Amino acid sequence: MSSDTPPDPYDNPVAFGQRVQIYRTRRGMTREQLAGLLGHHPSWVKKVETGAMRMPRLPEILGIAQALRVRRLNDLVGDLGTAQNTELFLGPGHDQLPAVRAALTAFPAGGDRQAPSQAFLRAALDAAWDARHKAPNHRAVIGALLPGLIRDTQLGVRQAETAAERRNALRLKAETYFLAQFFVAYQPDPALLWRVADRGMNAAQESEDPHAVGVAAWLSAQAHRDSGQYDEADDVVQQALRLLEPRLSDAEVEVRAIVGALRAEAALTAAKRRETGAAWGWWERAERVAEELPDGYFHRVTSFGRPVMGAHGVTVAVELRAGGEAVRQAAGSETVIIPSLPRRARHRIEQARAYQLDGQPDVALATLEQAHAVAPETTRYNGYARAIVLEETASRLPERRQRASRLAVDIGLLAA
Incomplete structure (x- = not known):
């Protein structure tokens, strides 16, 4: 085996920080990229990896596991003698x-x-x-x-x-x-x-179909952004917009919708980077496209249309870590009905993230229960939903802990 190959974390018992470094290296992710996904400075990641600070609290551990797409919690923290060998963020x-x-x-x-x-x-x-x-x-x-x-x-x-x-x-x-x-x-x-x-x-x-290229770019940007590759996500979006925006004035409705969806993707990537002005600027540009679409229009791949803009607003605020604004956006989009059941459930999950960020865990759990009622599989496979539920199973309040545990069973995090 090459000396450059990252070791297997199971070859020898290793500390939490070493495991973080191993999995980060295996994913080809820099400390800067991991820090960006977690909302921390790269020096914080370095301290975690080198053992210069104690093992973070459970919410931070869950954030690291999600960013690194670690399948089981024990893979990251080691054998703690607990029943936490659970499937996390890649779904079961x-x-x-x-x-x-x-x-x-x-x-x-x-x-x-x-x-x-x-x-x-x-x-x-x-x-x-x-x-x-x-x-x-x-x-x-x-x-x-x-x-x-x-x-x-x-x-x-x-x-x-x-x-x-x-x-x-x-x-x-x-x-x-x-x-x-x-x-x-x-x-x-x-x-x-x-x-x-x-x-x-x-x-x-x-x-050579512009709409198909736009949809492919939209999906590719999501894959890059979820992997912490923000530059790549931006690049594919901007290339697609340079192709499609000059045709916007006389484009068919599907092409106009994919332009709006791509602008929304640019907003979400900017929000991940904590670029507040750019994030809301792109969101407003996407909303202008949505407002010009026919009443009731719904893009069948991206779910783009007027109803989904409120959902995008919630996600932008959450990614900017603006708890109060995220809750305001969540309340403002409460009466909007998104036609797609999976997308509606995902919107509920984003609302739950807003409430969790704002320090309202009971409302977050209630919102996740609504998401699960709408589309169980969406909740079961969503890493943010799983993280919130798992975090609240460790709550000091018995009622909240029991509620989270019931939901954890429903979505497959814990055995019945």
């Missing part, structure tokens, strides 16, 4: 994941059968998106559909006879990968997530 792994992974890794699609018509595939994808937004357990629904869609859209590209047919086939293939990225996100296979994102971008670019 869906039953359909092996079948989806097999379809994604089987290349090229083989067989002599005729690919379904493009009209059939278009209808199948429309039905899949509709099911994703309406099903409380949307991963189970789209996980069952994805293997067939992946094979059929790959076959459709191979059998296209004209340039126009090939471009349309590539659009359908890209959209299938977009759907797959929603399934793969927050599950225990980060490499598969990047493979899906990359293939979606490649198919979109080959299709």
Whole structure:
């Protein structure tokens, strides 16, 4: 083994700080990047890693685990003789994941059968998106559909006879990968997530369809930002906006919506960096696009539209660590109904983050219970929801601790 290879944390018992450094190095993350994700100075990370400070409190440990995508708490803190060997931020792994992974890794699609018509595939994808937004357990629904869609859209590209047919086939293939990225996100296979994102971008670019390229950029930016790669997230968003914004005045509604969604992504990345002016500036630019969309419009991939802008406002304030503003945004968006059940549940989770940040843990738990009632799988796989629940299971107040423990069982953090 190369001397540059990070050691395995299980080779020998190692201190908490050493484990943090090992996992950070394995993810290719600098101290500055980890500090940015945690809202600390790089010197704080250095003190943690070198043992110059005591092991942080549970909320800080959970933040580190989430930033480093550590699957089990014991992997980070070592064996504390407790029952905390829980699955955390990558999700427990869906039953359909092996079948989806097999379809994604089987290349090229083989067989002599005729690919379904493009009209059939278009209808199948429309039905899949509709099911994703309406099903409380949307991963189970789209996980069952994805293997067939992946094979059929790959076959459709191979059998296209004209340039126009090939471009349309590539659009359908890209959209299938977009759907797959929603399934793969927050599950225990980060490499598969990047493979899906990359293939979606490649198919979109080959299709030469501006809307598909914009959606691929939107998804790629999220993957980069969740990994602490803020420069890369910004770069892909700005490249897509340079392509799409000159066409905005006479663009179709879907292209206008993806421009708004990309601007919202720029706002969230700026908020992660604690750049208050830039974050709200991008949010306002996204809101201007939303206000010009038709009444009731809802983008089926990004969920962008007028109703979702309040949800984005909550997230921007939370990422800026502005508790009071986050709660104000949460209250202001309370009456807005987001059409998609998973997106509505995620908005509830962001509201819960706002209340937790503002020192209202009981309201945060109640809001997470609402999120779980709307879309259980969204709550089960969301790292922020899991972190809040796990933190409150250690509350000093018995009623809050019991409430958090019940929710921890519901979302699969603790055994029943």
